[in-house]
Structure formats: structure tokens, C-alpha cells
Amino acid sequence: MRIKIDYKNSPLYSLYILHYTFYILHYTLITSYIRKVKFKIQGLKLLETSKYEAVIGLEVHAQLKTNTKIFCGCSTKFGSSPNSNVCPVCLGHPGSLPVLNKKVVEFTVLMGLATNCRINEKSIFARKNYFYPDLPKNYQISQYEEPICEHGFITIEKKDGSHKKIGITRIHMEEDAGKSIHDFGDYTMIDLNRTGTPLMEIVSEPDLRSSEEAYLYLTKLKQILTYLDICDGNMEEGSLRCDANISIRLKGEKKFGTKVEVKNMNSFRNVEKAIEKEIERQIDLIEDGKQIIQQTLLWNADLEDLFPMRTKEEAHDYRYFPDPDLMPVVVNEDWKIELEKSLPELPDEKRNRFIEEYKLPIYDADILTSSINLADYYEKILRVTNDYKSASNWVMTEVLKIVNEQKIEIKEFKITPENLGELINLINNKIISHKIAKDVFNEMLTSNKSPNEIVKEKNLTQISDSSELEKEIDKILDANPKDVQDYLSGKEKVIGFFVGQIMKATKGKANPQTVNELLKQKLDSKKTFNNV
Amino acid sequence: MTIKKEDVKYIASLAKLKFDENEIEKFTEQFNEIISYIEKLNELDTSNVEPLAHPFESNNVFRNDELKKSASTEEALKNSPSKTEEFFRVPKVINQP
Structure with a gap:
């Protein structure tokens, strides 16, 4: 015979439920209170820290x-x-x-x-x-x-x-x-x-x-x-x-x-x-x-x-005493002056000179003089080019990017400062565009060739010759009559599209500045023609 | 200045030496004898005399930064009571965390 206990109806059960409910309520209250106190303590700690x-x-x-x-x-x-x-x-x-x-x-x-x-x-x-x-x-x-x-x-x-x-x-x-x-x-x-x-x-x-x-x-x-x-x-x-x-x-x-x-x-x-x-x-x-x-x-x-x-x-008790095996060291005035004269340019002096002599922003000067080897590298570039700011930009962006990526010292960097100087000169003399220069730079990372050699070998010389560029421009304009019309009707933004097309056709060798000038001339001449 | 037994014990511990009570007693006496002998010098007025660190009045005894032949590893380790082929070997000196 099974005895069935109807516990749900027992008064004890009600008490249990009541008790349990209170317990939950109590617990929630307590934890939230603890949390509040904890939060207060942390807040206080932050406040305390600053004192x-x-x-x-x-x-x-x-x-x-x-x-x-x-x-x-x-x-x-x-x-x-x-x-x-x-x-x-x-x-x-x-x-x-x-x-x-x-x-x-x-x-x-x-x-x-x-x-x-x-x-x-x-x-x-x-x-x-x-x-x-x-x-x-x-x-x-x-x-x-x-x-x-x-x-x-x-x-x-x-x-x-x-x-x-x-x-x-x-x-x-x-x-x-x-x-x-x-x-x-x-x-x-x-x-x-x-x-x-x-x-x-x-x-x-x-x-x-x-x-x-x-x-x-x-x-x-x-x-x-x-x-x-x-x-x-x-x-x-x-x-x-x-x-x-x-x-x-x-x-x-x-x-x-x-x-x-x-x-x-x-x-x-x-x-x-x-x-x-x-x-x-x-x-x-x-x-x-x-x-x-x-x-x-x-x-x-x-x-x-x-x-x-x-x-x-x-516990340390070192019992220091003068070493009888060694004579005193005397640095007299003459020796001190001699050593003073042999002091190299120190970091602060170099930084200030870079700002003054090369007209560099403080930011550039700080980075370039952060290590003596980097500063030397920079100044060696300046033996080849006098474009101080370009040299600084190249070192701070392209050069340091590679040095940091490869975790190497500047001394181990593949491109010599002389070659980097030559590269900067190639840009400034309009032999190559800045974009092509980056390709040459990447090429220099793996070969020992000078930028001049690479430019010659790969025939990367920038096309600045107007007649040659004019031919290309005419071709592009003829091939895209709709865009020409757009330009003529006032949508001058399409000029970017033309420049892009011409750069593509010349494999990036066209001098972008010349292209821009020629394009404008040509398009504007069409404008006057149309108006007449 | 008097040297107490505790001083002698402390100095012995700095020098890693161990003595029995009789020895400590004896050394304390001797220490005090030496100190009182040296204290005789305090009778002199040395307020205007520069302290002398060395009996020779010479200075700047230098060598140039030139390489000399070192001993061989074998020679270097020769007198060591405990060694491997390359190292001096000593009881472990650190409890690593």
C-alpha cells in the first residue's frame, strides 16, 4: 500500500513557499545593495587615487x-x-x-x-x-x-x-x-x-x-x-x-x-x-x-x-671601503676640456639644428633625431638632394614603415640614403611621378640598382612631352564623346575620369600636371567652339 | 668606542665565520685592544688633513683598451671543487617564483 502525502496542501508547504519568496526577494535586494556599495568603493578609489x-x-x-x-x-x-x-x-x-x-x-x-x-x-x-x-x-x-x-x-x-x-x-x-x-x-x-x-x-x-x-x-x-x-x-x-x-x-x-x-x-x-x-x-x-x-x-x-x-x-651591509689596489682617478681641467671637445652633437642640439637648418616641423625633427643612426641616414640623403622636407617625409613614412615591419635597424635597411636622395631628385626634376617613385622604391628594396638604372631599364620616364600627350588625350576624348558633352554642360568633375584614362593608357608615366593642363585647354577650346 | 660580543658575532656572520663562545670572548677582547691602540691617533688634530686612501701619492694608473690573451676555460676551471666542462657549479642560489 502506497501512502500518498498531499504535501501541497500542508501548511508547512505554504510556509516554505512564503519563506522561499522572501529569500529570493532578500537575495536580490542584498546583491543589488552590495553592487551599489562596490560601485561606490570603486568610485571613491578613483577619487582617492588622484590624491x-x-x-x-x-x-x-x-x-x-x-x-x-x-x-x-x-x-x-x-x-x-x-x-x-x-x-x-x-x-x-x-x-x-x-x-x-x-x-x-x-x-x-x-x-x-x-x-x-x-x-x-x-x-x-x-x-x-x-x-x-x-x-x-x-x-x-x-x-x-x-x-x-x-x-x-x-x-x-x-x-x-x-x-x-x-x-x-x-x-x-x-x-x-x-x-x-x-x-x-x-x-x-x-x-x-x-x-x-x-x-x-x-x-x-x-x-x-x-x-x-x-x-x-x-x-x-x-x-x-x-x-x-x-x-x-x-x-x-x-x-x-x-x-x-x-x-x-x-x-x-x-x-x-x-x-x-x-x-x-x-x-x-x-x-x-x-x-x-x-x-x-x-x-x-x-x-x-x-x-x-x-x-x-x-x-x-x-x-x-x-x-x-x-x-x-x-640583509645588506656592504662595508664599503676604499680599494687599496687602485689609485685615485684625477680628471684635471686639461683632460676635461679635451673630452669636452670630443663630445659629438647631442640629441637636443641636433633636433634644434634640424628645425633651424632644414626648416623641419618639430614633429619631424623629433622622429629623425630619435636615434643617431636615423639622423645620420637622413643627413646622408641631404648630400644628394636639398629637398629637406621630401627627404623627411620619405624617411618618416616609407623608410620607417619598412624598418618597423621588418623589425630591423636603419643600418640594415636595404636602400642607401644616396639612392633615396637620387629618387627624390628624379621626382623633383619631373623625370618620374610620385606614384612611379613608390614603385621604384619597392623595386629598390629587393635590388641593388640605383633609381636611375631602374627608371631607364623599365622605361618609366615620365611623359612630359606635350605633343605625345596630346595624341593620347585626343584618343581618349574621341573615345568618350558622352563624357566630353558632360564636361561641356558643366560637369567639370569628369576631368578626373579623363586623367585616370590617360594615366592608364600611359601606364602611369604621364606627368599628371601636364595632362591636367592640356586636358583643360582642349576641353575649354571645345567649349568656345560650341558657343560660337 | 667599545666592541661588544654582539658586534663580534655580527662581524663574524658578515664574513660567514662561526665561532664558539670562548672564541667570541677572546676576539671581543682582542678587538677592543686593537681599537684602543688605533684610538691613540685621535689625539692628533687632523681637521685640516685630507684623508689618505692610499700610502702612495700617485694617481691615474691606467691601461689602454687593448685585448690581452685570456685563460683557457680548462685553466679557469682547474681549481674549482665543483664544475662541469664549461661552468663553475655551486649550490642553487635562488628560489625561483
Whole structure:
């Protein structure tokens, strides 16, 4: 026997339904309330964010483009087989003695002069003591109390066109450490080829207030370094490295907040991203009423996030002291003047000269002088042509398009500046049209021929000869009587159609200006004829 | 200036050295003896004397940026207690995230 329970009629069921309805209602109300609160919090956060300012200082390490290491004659070549560019000095063998590479001093003084630093007449080397396997002496030779350059600045230009001076606290010379390779099971492998590679450390004042400013400052440093030809400025390969000290504080506050060091940013964009991320993290912490801990964070470019550095290093106490193995460096007035004279034209000077001498817009001058090689390429074009603006247009559009597409350096670009200059002259002398010039340009990308050769070979010379063009025009006009009538009745737009037809018939070789003039003459003469 | 036992322990830890209590006691004494000996120099007025970093008064000892022959990899690794054919090998020094 089955027992049937009529639960729908039970009073408990009604209660259940009632309860359930209330529950749903309640839930909806609560979630919408939570959403509102959340929205409010976010809105507040946006509001709160703008009340903070970031305080950023950058420490930049630039590998110097010398042939040999800073204290020994081993090669600094990148990519040699492991532990092959080493000797007792850079291996830190007892009894070996360092001897300073003169070029390192010269390069560092050049950088100091280019960044408006005071060049200290006397500077000394110090030992920075710490135990790390890629530093076999257990100290790094660096400069501490008396660096070679101090109190400089560079000027950055922000997107809104405003200028800002960024102070440079100091620039000093030091040696690089070796390379540790960690992905070898339970061991770390040490390659000491890089040990002793000359480095220049450039320390900025905490003058930077945003990731944009940091990016611009770093870009400017690279520009100066490459103009001086003392560092190749490649962050991806590690010849230029950047660590950032970041803190935040309320706007108007004079005291600094607790700073966090961010390392391991291996591209210019990553520097910008990592700093942005860290500023956000610190604001979130403060807004949540938490404390910022002084620590070192590593940027992970793949995950686009920051992670605390976990090494077995202990708290640093470097016990700096003057290195008794090295004599003081004295840069006297004569030497300084000599180096000053050898300074090349610097980015800002070149940019201003381009604006003045070549009458270029600021925009053009900025792009053309962004790298020394691009500026050189541009000026080599001007040895062949004096059409400054056309040369600039060709470089900024056609040339840079290819360079960016192929991800190459301007030095590797197929078309020589001389040939590009010749091409511009061919246009200006009305030998070829601008349209044909683009075809010739594309042809030059794959062949070594000069534009003159290509034009001759392919018979691309523009037809400017009126009698020859008149014949073509007559043909077209005869073939399209309806369109001629249209023109005569006032539809002057059809002239475009005629020009197109003539260009087609001449395979683009007709001089468009001559065609236009001749067409108008012919059509207008028909007009008078008709009227008579 | 007095050196305390804690100072000696700290300096020992910076130098990666380990000592027992007796040794620490002894070194603390010795440290203080050395410091008080050196402190005798404070009797001199050196306010107008430039600090001397080096006993030789010479400067600008340079070499030109000229390549010299390096050691071979084999020679470089010869004295290493732990190595592969190309590398010095050490205990893992980083915990990667």
C-alpha cells in the first residue's frame, strides 16, 4: 500500500513557499545593495587615487662599449662560450691586481658632461663587500663616497609638450658581475665571462612622478648613450638595465613614503608597465589601511605582475671601503676640456639644428633625431638632394614603415640614403611621378640598382612631352564623346575620369600636371567652339 | 668606542665565520685592544688633513683598451671543487617564483 502525502496542501508547504519568496526577494535586494556599495568603493578609489603622487628614482646600469674589461685585458664580447673570456684578475685569484681601463674613465666623463654633471677632479674606487657566486672576489669594485660625476640633470619633454628637468644624483664606474644560470636541477651554473665588464651606474634624483616620466627619462638616457656611442642601449640583451625605487605619498606631502625596489624589467615598455603596476599596488594597500613593506620585487614580463624576490641573500651591509689596489682617478681641467671637445652633437642640439637648418616641423625633427643612426641616414640623403622636407617625409613614412615591419635597424635597411636622395631628385626634376617613385622604391628594396638604372631599364620616364600627350588625350576624348558633352554642360568633375584614362593608357608615366593642363585647354577650346 | 660580543658575532656572520663562545670572548677582547691602540691617533688634530686612501701619492694608473690573451676555460676551471666542462657549479642560489 502506497501512502500518498498531499504535501501541497500542508501548511508547512505554504510556509516554505512564503519563506522561499522572501529569500529570493532578500537575495536580490542584498546583491543589488552590495553592487551599489562596490560601485561606490570603486568610485571613491578613483577619487582617492588622484590624491596620491608617486615618487620614483631610477638606477640605470649601462654596459660600456669598450673592447676589454674594466680592470683586465679580457674581451667583453657578448655570446662567447662560457668561461672563455676570463683571467686571474676577473676570476678574483689571490695576488692578481686590477689596472683601470682608461677608456672607461673617458666614457663616463663624456656621459657626465652630456648630462650636465659636475666632473669631480678626484674620485676613488671602493669595495662593496658581499658574497655571491657570480662575484668571485666577494666584493664588487665600485665607487661610493667619491664618484666621478655628480649633480647633473637631463630634460624630458612630456606628451603635452611641457619640459621637466630630472636631476642626476651621480654617475659612477663599476664592474659587472658574472652570470648565474639557475635551470640546472639542484645547482646554479656560473659563467664569469661578464665579470669585470665595465658598467656605468646612473642614479637619478627621486624627481620622477609617473611611469610616463620614467619611460621618457630612460629613453632620453638611451638616446644620449647611443649618440655618445658608449653603450648600445639594448635592454633586451641587458646592456642597459634599470631598477626603480618607487614610493607614494599624498600630494603636497614633503616626506617620502616607504620605498619598494622593482627589478628585472627588460624592456622600455616593461619599465613603464611595472612602475604603473607598483604604484597601483601601493595605493591599494594604503587605501585598505595596510602598510607598505620595504622590499625588492621582481617584474615577471610574461605574467605582467610583480613578485617578491626570494634569494638566500641576507640583509645588506656592504662595508664599503676604499680599494687599496687602485689609485685615485684625477680628471684635471686639461683632460676635461679635451673630452669636452670630443663630445659629438647631442640629441637636443641636433633636433634644434634640424628645425633651424632644414626648416623641419618639430614633429619631424623629433622622429629623425630619435636615434643617431636615423639622423645620420637622413643627413646622408641631404648630400644628394636639398629637398629637406621630401627627404623627411620619405624617411618618416616609407623608410620607417619598412624598418618597423621588418623589425630591423636603419643600418640594415636595404636602400642607401644616396639612392633615396637620387629618387627624390628624379621626382623633383619631373623625370618620374610620385606614384612611379613608390614603385621604384619597392623595386629598390629587393635590388641593388640605383633609381636611375631602374627608371631607364623599365622605361618609366615620365611623359612630359606635350605633343605625345596630346595624341593620347585626343584618343581618349574621341573615345568618350558622352563624357566630353558632360564636361561641356558643366560637369567639370569628369576631368578626373579623363586623367585616370590617360594615366592608364600611359601606364602611369604621364606627368599628371601636364595632362591636367592640356586636358583643360582642349576641353575649354571645345567649349568656345560650341558657343560660337 | 667599545666592541661588544654582539658586534663580534655580527662581524663574524658578515664574513660567514662561526665561532664558539670562548672564541667570541677572546676576539671581543682582542678587538677592543686593537681599537684602543688605533684610538691613540685621535689625539692628533687632523681637521685640516685630507684623508689618505692610499700610502702612495700617485694617481691615474691606467691601461689602454687593448685585448690581452685570456685563460683557457680548462685553466679557469682547474681549481674549482665543483664544475662541469664549461661552468663553475655551486649550490642553487635562488628560489625561483
